[in-house]
Amino acid sequence: MPAWPRILVAEDDGGVRDVIRTRLEMAGYETHTARTGVEALKRVLELKPQGLVLDINMPELDGFGVLTALRARPELKFPPTLMLTARHAPDDVRRAVALGAKDYLTKPFNESQLLARVARLLRPPIPPAAPAPLTPLALRKDDLLL
Template structure:
């Protein structure tokens, strides 16, 4: 991947340690990484940078991850942004709700250390 064709990843995560760990890992892997600390900021950044993938936490201040997905669906119904939900919650209802709102993947934070890069690569391959 050359610097001119790097894929943009937006990480929407309020936990500073998790956010910076993901930013570092993805940056080293060659991605152009942007971050948002709140759901509201995530919506603003999506419009500004047009990411290729959104890594979205569920529990965030101002607007949670479900609210972000609902807003995207309502305000930009034609948006083809692949969304990977990253959550500490292992709850089947949360997974079903996330998928119903457009998430293409749901990763537990405990799995993120080993699975994240491969999952992002698969999402990008599926969406062209």
Template sequence: MITNLDSNRGRKLARLLVVEDDPAVLDIVQTRLEMAGYETHRARDGKSATDMLATMRPDAIVLDLNMPRMDGFAVLEWMARRSHTADIPVLVLTARHGEQDVRRAISAGASDYLAKPFRNDILLARVERLLRSRLRPVEDDVLI
């Protein structure tokens, strides 16, 4: 499990991509994640995010839905069509919180969904949960 304590032990922490077009929200999210010990990279729109994903592989992504050039739904669909990005967990962080938007994002490949405004502790808990689920060994899964 990746936690804040890992930074004290000298371990490499998880790399996160934050995709958000609002500069204030982007700064807040990036600052909170970095304070928790995560390595963060940022993109201000969906097209920039997909360009970055062509050359880097983050451990998880925090993704807004309402963005210029390419919205979050299009990013999720783009990721799902590529083997090198299809399994990256994505936390959608957006002001769009209608039932239809949530269902569409999850269907397109989002792992979790958090509506704005958000609490910082909830954001960090959701990111940690995404990373735990990604790093859990296969033999821990119970098949019924």
């Protein structure tokens, strides 16, 4: 049986971090945590997670700083990232997406919605559909206007 995806949860609030970790582990994910942005970067290097749940407001380095640092390191595999934060201003959402976040969920959150978003985050991208082949038209002599 294949191993479940490894998720890193970067959240400074211990209670929220524990809830997220517990729900993800109950759903079968291998879950690791970080309390600060600097710790999150170290854990990404060490663990190479398949997904990252990232708060914006953290000590030492905020979530935007984490995204910026990850983008600046092309040798790192940038994990698909779900921003999970109390900040809900449209500018914050735009900034997070511009820096590479794939999804954005605000607190307080519904646990089933969190699980659905993490599952969607980890789904492989759907390749674009190939265009339908062009088939030559069969013309009959009667179809031609002469």
